[in-house]
Every structure is written in C-alpha cells, then in structure tokens.
Amino acid sequence: MVARVAGVFDEKLTEAIANSKILVVGAGGIGCEILKNLVLTGFPYIEIIDLDTIDVSNLNRQFLFHKEHVGKSKAQVAKDSALSFNPSVNIIAHHDSVISNDYGVNYFKQFNMVMNALDNRVARNHVNRMCLAANIPLIETGTAGYAGQVELIQKGQTQCYECQPKAPQKSFPGCTIRNTPSEPIHCIVWAKHLFNQLFGEEDPDQDVSPDTADPEAAGDAGASALRTEGTEAGNVERKSTRAWASETNYDPEKLFSKLFGDDIRYLLSMENLWKKRRPPTPLTWNNLPGKGNPTAQHSGLPDQRVWSMHECAQVFGDSCKALQADLKNRPEGDHLVWDKDEKSAMDFVTACANIRAHIFNIPLKSRFEIKSMAGNIIPAIATANAIVAGLAVLRAQNLLKGETRACTSVYLRPKVNHRGQLFVPEKTLTAPNPKCYVCASKPEVALACNLKQLTLKDLNAAFKDGLNMQAPDAVVEGKGLVVLSSEPGETDHNNEKTLEEIGLNDGSALVVDDFLQNYEVRVILQQKDEEKSWRLVTDPDIPMPGPKEEKPANGSNGADEPKPGPSCSKEDSDSDMEIIEEDDTGEPAPKPPKRRKVGMNNEIVDLC
Ligand SMILES: Nc1ncnc2c1ncn2[C@@H]1O[C@H](COP(=O)(O)OP(=O)(O)OP(=O)(O)O)[C@@H](O)[C@H]1O
Ligand SMILES: [Zn+2]
Numbered sequence: 162m163v164a165r166v167a168g169v170f171d172e173k174l175t176e177a178i179a180n181s182k183i184l185v186v187g188a189g190g191i192g193c194e195i196l197k198n199l200v201l202t203g204f205p206y207i208e209i210i211d212l213d214t215i216d217v218s219n220l221n222r223q224f225l226f227h228k229e230h231v232g233k234s235k236a237q238v239a240k241d242s243a244l245s246f247n248p249s250v251n252i253i254a255h256h257d258s259v260i261s262n263d264y265g266v267n268y269f270k271q272f273n274m275v276m277n278a279l280d281n282r283v284a285r286n287h288v289n290r291m292c293l294a295a296n297i298p299l300i301e302t303g304t305a306g307y308a309g310q311v312e313l314i315q316k317g318q319t320q321c322y323e324c325q326p327k328a329p330q331k332s333f334p335g336c337t338i339r340n341t342p343s344e345p346i347h348c349i350v351w352a353k354h355l356f357n358q359l360f361g362e363e364d365p366d367q368d369v370s371p372d373t374a375d376p377e378a379a380g381d382a383g384a385s386a387l388r389t390e391g392t393e394a395g396n397v398e399r400k401s402t403r404a405w406a407s408e409t410n411y412d413p414e415k416l417f418s419k420l421f422g423d424d425i426r427y428l429l430s431m432e433n434l435w436k437k438r439r440p441p442t443p444l445t446w447n448n449l450p451g452k453g454n455p456t457a458q459h460s461g462l463p464d465q466r467v468w469s470m471h472e473c474a475q476v477f478g479d480s481c482k483a484l485q486a487d488l489k490n491r492p493e494g495d496h497l498v499w500d501k502d503e504k505s506a507m508d509f510v511t512a513c514a515n516i517r518a519h520i521f522n523i524p525l526k527s528r529f530e531i532k533s534m535a536g537n538i539i540p541a542i543a544t545a546n547a548i549v550a551g552l553a554v555l556r557a558q559n560l561l562k563g564e565t566r567a568c569t570s571v572y573l574r575p576k577v578n579h580r581g582q583l584f585v586p587e588k589t590l591t592a593p594n595p596k597c598y599v600c601a602s603k604p605e606v607a608l609a610c611n612l613k614q615l616t617l618k619d620l621n622a623a624f625k626d627g628l629n630m631q632a633p634d635a636v637v638e639g640k641g642l643v644v645l646s647s648e649p650g651e652t653d654h655n656n657e658k659t660l661e662e663i664g665l666n667d668g669s670a671l672v673v674d675d676f677l678q679n680y681e682v683r684v685i686l687q688q689k690d691e692e693k694s695w696r697l698v699t700d701p702d703i704p705m706p707g708p709k710e711e712k713p714a715n716g717s718n719g720a721d722e723p724k725p726g727p728s729c730s731k732e733d734s735d736s737d738m739e740i741i742e743e744d745d746t747g748e749p750a751p752k753p754p755k756r757r758k759v760g761m762n763n764e765i766v767d768l769c
Pocket of ligand 2: 320321322323324325593594597598599600601
C-alpha cells in the first residue's frame with residue numbers, strides 16, 4: 162500500500178514530516194487510529210508506549226487487533242499491524258507504562274511532539290509534566306461516547322493539562338457506603354472495597370465494616386452490639402478483614418455470616434440510623450431466598466439476568482475460592498487488582514453487591530449492569546475515536562508547519578449545535594494560567610492545614626493526591642532539612658509526627674520535588690485551626706481540589722470509581738467534561754526509583 166503520495170502536501174510539510182519523530186502514548190481506541198493515520202501519512206519514525214495487553218473487549222474498535230492477538234502486548238501488535246500498511250516506517254514499540262522512570266526528560270526531548278491517547282489522569286498529568294520539562298508540544302486527545310476533544314499543550318503558549326483544576330470525582334460519603342446504602346452504586350462500591358480488603362491492596366479508606374464514627378448514629382453507635390456480640394462473631398473485634406478472612410481460610414460460609422449477618426446485626430444496633438430509614442435484614446447462609454430457582458428457568462443472556470440470593474451465595478463462594486487460589490499463587494505480599502474483565506473478580510463484585518442490595522431493600526442488578534457501573538463504562542464509539550485521531554494528526558501537521566497559533570482546541574460534539582457545527586474549534590489558543598502550580602515559571606502553591614494535627618504521612622498524601630506527584634521529596638526552604646524523602650524508609654520514622662512537631666509553622670516554605678516528573682514546586686504552609694485535613698490554595702478565584710473526596714478524578718468523564726469521602730455531609734457531585742477520557746486502568750503508581758534526590762548537605766529530620 163502506498164503511504165505517501167508525492168504532491169499531496171506542500172514541500173515544507175513533506176520535508177517536516179520526513180524529518181519528524183513522534184511519540185504516541187496509548188495504543189487503545191484513539192492510539193490505534195492515530196498510529197494508522199501517522200503511518201499512512203508517511204511519518205517515518207514513531208515510538209508507541211502502552212502498558213496493557215489486548216482484551217477481547219478491545220476488538221470491536223481497536224481494529225489493529227484481532228482475535229489471535231488477545232493477551233498480547235498492545236504496543237507490539239499495533240506496531241506489527243501498522244507496519245503491514247507501510248513497512249518502511251520505523252516504529253519502536255514499548256510494552257510499558259509511560260510513568261516508568263525509563264522515560265525521563267531526555268527521552269522525551271528526542272521527539273518533535275507527543276500525542277496522548279490515554280484514558281486516565283495519572284498518566285496524562287505525568288506526560289503533561291514531562292512535555293513541559295522537555296519543552297516539546299503535546300497533543301492531548303480524549304473521547305467519551307460521541308463527544309471528543311483535541312488540545313495542544315505547549316509550554317508558555319497554551320494552558321497545560323493542569324492549569325485549571327479538574328472537576329471533582331464523584332464521591333460517596335464513607336458512612337453511606339458502610340452503613341446506609343440506598344442505591345445500587347453504593348453496594349457496588351462497597352463490594353469493590355471488599356474485594357480490595359480481602360484480595361487487593363488494603364486501603365484504610367476502604368473499610369467495609371460498620372462505621373461507628375457515623376455522626377448520624379452518634380451516642381449509641383453499636384453499643385448494644387458491643388455488649389452482646391463476642392469476638393467470636395468476628396465483627397466487633399477491630400482486626401483487618403484480610404487477616405480475619407485468612408484465619409478462616411476464606412471459608413465462604415464464615416465470610417458470608419460475618420459480612421451479611423453479624424455486620425448487619427451490628428448496624429441494626431446503631432438504632433439512630435433506622436429511625437427514618439427502612440432497617441436492613443441480615444441473611445443466613447443456610448436459609449437464603451431463591452433456592453430451587455435455577456438459571457434455566459430464566460430467559461435472556463446469562464449476564465443480563467438478575468441472580469437470586471441463592472445463586473449470589475453460590476457465586477460468592479465459588480469466586481472467593483478462585484480469588485483465594487489466585488492470591489495464594491502469587492509471591493508473598495503481592496495482591497490482586499480488581500478488573501472488570503476478570504471473571505472471578507467481576508462475579509465476586511456482582512454477588513456481593515446484590516446480596517448487600519437485597520439486605521438493604523435496594524433493587525438488584527444483572528452482572529451486565531453491574532459491570533458497566535463498577536467499571537464506569539462509557540461506551541467507546543469507534544467513529545468518535547477515529548474523528549479525534551484524525552483531528553489530532555491534522556494538528557500534528559499544523560505544528561510541523563510552524564502554525565502553532567492555528568492549533569486551537571477542537572471539540573467533537575455529540576450533536577450539532579445551534580450553528581450546525583459538529584466540530585467546534587476554539588477561536589484562539591487558551592493562554593496558560595500564570596498561577597498554575599505546574600507550568601508557571603516559579604510554581605508555587607499554599608497548603609492550608611492545621612499544623613498541630615497534620616502528620617508527615619498526611620503531607621505526603623497531600624502531595625500525591627493534591628499535587629499529583631508520584632514520589633515527592635520535601636525540603637525546608639533555606640534550611641535544606643529533608644522532611645519527606647521518596648527513598649524508602651528514609652523519613653518513614655517521622656510519619657506520625659505532626660508538622661508542628663517537626664518545627665514547621667505558619668508561613669514555612671517547603672521545596673517539594675518529584676524526580677520522576679522533573680517537577681518542583683514551592684509549598685507555603687498556612688495554619689488554619691479549623692482545617693480538618695488539608696486544602697491547596699492558589700489564586701483566590703480558582704478553587705483547588707482538597708483531599709480524598711475532592712481529589713481530581715483520573716477520568717474526568719466520571720470514568721473512575723466513585724470514592725467514599727470522609728464526611729457524611731458532603732453531597733455527591735457530577736463532573737463536567739474537560740479533556741474527555743475513556744476508561745481508567747486504575748494503574749498503580751510506579752515504584753519510585755532508588756536514589757537520593759536531595760543534595761548531599763541536606764539532613765533528614767530525625768525526631769525518634
Ligand atoms: N501509564 C500508561 N502508560 C502507557 N499506556 C497507558 C498508561 N495508562 C493507560 N494506558 C493505555 O492507554 C490506552 C487507552 O486506550 P482506551 O481508552 O481505548 O482504553 P482500553 O483499555 O483499550 O479500553 P477499555 O478501557 O474500554 O477496555 C490503553 O491501551 C491503556 O493501556
Ligand atoms: Zn499549567
């Protein structure tokens with residue numbers, strides 16, 4: 162197939178293309194389209210990075226992949242398929258995360274531009290910072306259903322990906338999830354948390370047991386249960402759910418009795434909760450509704466049928482055993498990662514969510530519906546991906562012609578607007594936010610917190626969650642005192658110390674850097690007695706996200722799992738679209754590299 166037809170582009174562009182080097186990040190729905198376009202346009206040198214392998218669910222739109230490729234590296238297969246269109250292109254495929262420290266600033270610097278075709282904010286933030294550091298243009302793309310967007314990010318000329326705070330991630334109060342669910346999604350989030358507690362990465366924010374600190378139940382919370390329940394029941398004694406499950410050898414009956422019997426009785430004892438609500442009904446393993454109601458009696462696809470409680474319990478038992486076996490086969494300390502496309506993981510969440518829904522008189526859902534809700538699936542539309550990828554490659558051509566000012570953002574709308582437009586371009590480039598804590602010439606941000614209460618561990622979380630850092634190091638400005646080190650173990654002994662205890666006070670400035678991202682920011686501490694956790698403060702006009710429940714979603718289209726927030730008074734909030742994203746891989750942060758970033762003269766705060 163002829164990929165480059167002489168005379169199609171003017172000489173200047175033809176030459177610029179011939180001398181170009183492009184990095185494509187992501188070989189999914191948009192990435193495959195971009196790669197195909199680049200190859201057919203005659204781009205001679207392309208590197209493509211994707212951490213994932215091909216799933217059968219990708220095949221409907223990621224047309225560089227076929228059935229025989231399932232399980233293989235996306236980047237490698239995308240390369241091989243694209244080469245069949247134009248074997249003369251030099252394509253280098255990396256089956257890897259772009260966040261890996263193998264791809265540092267010097268790696269980025271070798272390219273004329275980067276084209277992002279990602280599906281999560283963590284990776285997008287990272288590439289944004291790398292392109293700013295390397296001072297190369299980044300073409301950002303995203304779709305959500307029929308909507309899409311292409312945006313140029315160029316240091317000093319346009320907004321960066323982080324110039325404006327992203328809409329908050331949809332969140333649910335922790336006590337709704339743990340004590341008083343009222344919608345199917347509450348039960349689905351609970352079930353995903355349970356998966357993590359039992360088999361995944363344990364997170365104290367994902368506790369699934371009754372929340373005795375629920376302000377609504379204040380006073381008598383669980384008191385009667387504490388009196389009547391012994392530790393034998395397993396739910397009153399505060400031990401890790403994982404440790405307890407492991408002691409019982411993940412016995413499905415025991416797990417079921419604790420989670421859906423004892424814990425529910427414990428909740429019932431928090432009487433204030435049920436004054437205005439219908440109380441839950443505990444279930445007993447040996448007496449479940451729906452026995453003798455086999456699958457065969459139902460019509461429709463198995464996944465689209467709602468299971469009886471009896472079936473749920475069976476699936477619960479089977480999936481528990483399968484997941485336990487999977488966990489056992491892994492090296493000590495390893496854990497499972499929930500994946501909607503992994504059968505046992507999806508079965509487990511469907512069964513647990515429905516059992517809990519039944520207990521709380523919430524409508525049950527089919528496995529198909531739960532998969533879509535639990536995976537935050539927004540249908541990916543092949544044509545939207547193709548359009549956005551086409552626009553992205555046109556923008557790449559603009560850039561190569563030196564027409565940066567023409568590279569305004571373009572929005573693909575799901576429907577024509579009142580002007581009859583389906584593609585809506587911005588009139589001008591969007592100027593950078595001079596107060597941006599990422600792309601400003603001297604990035605600076607204030608952190609409002611109560612220094613008497615905020616611990617160094619919290620501070621680390623604030624840098625990770627609030628400033629989107631991967632491996633923060635923090636030094637007291639002017640003193641060279643290391644308060645946080647990304648070097649494992651170096652400052653961990655101070656984790657529980659408050660900022661006041663380590664000598665920081667109102668107005669103290671920290672220089673915080675992330676070696677992985679080539680990013681440094683000055684953080685000024687602001688003492689706020691009333692602050693329960695922490696809050697970033699930039700320009701007074703720009704509200705910044707705060708901790709946990711306000712943490713920016715990795716998927717601004719709501720593609721992330723809603724997270725429970727710490728406060729019960731917090732209302733759920735839907736997010737608006739910014740860069741539109743597909744699904745989120747929930748990719749874990751990479752391990753920080755072994756290194757000492759801070760200067761030799763810096764000493765580590767040691768208060769032990
Ligand atoms: N840190 C990362 N490094 C490299 N590639 C990444 C990273 N994070 C995400 N990706 C890749 O970006 C691509 C995004 O593509 P897309 O949105 O079509 O998602 P998908 O995983 O292929 O599809 P779906 O989520 O619908 O199953 C994926 O192939 C994903 O593996
Ligand atoms: Zn910025």
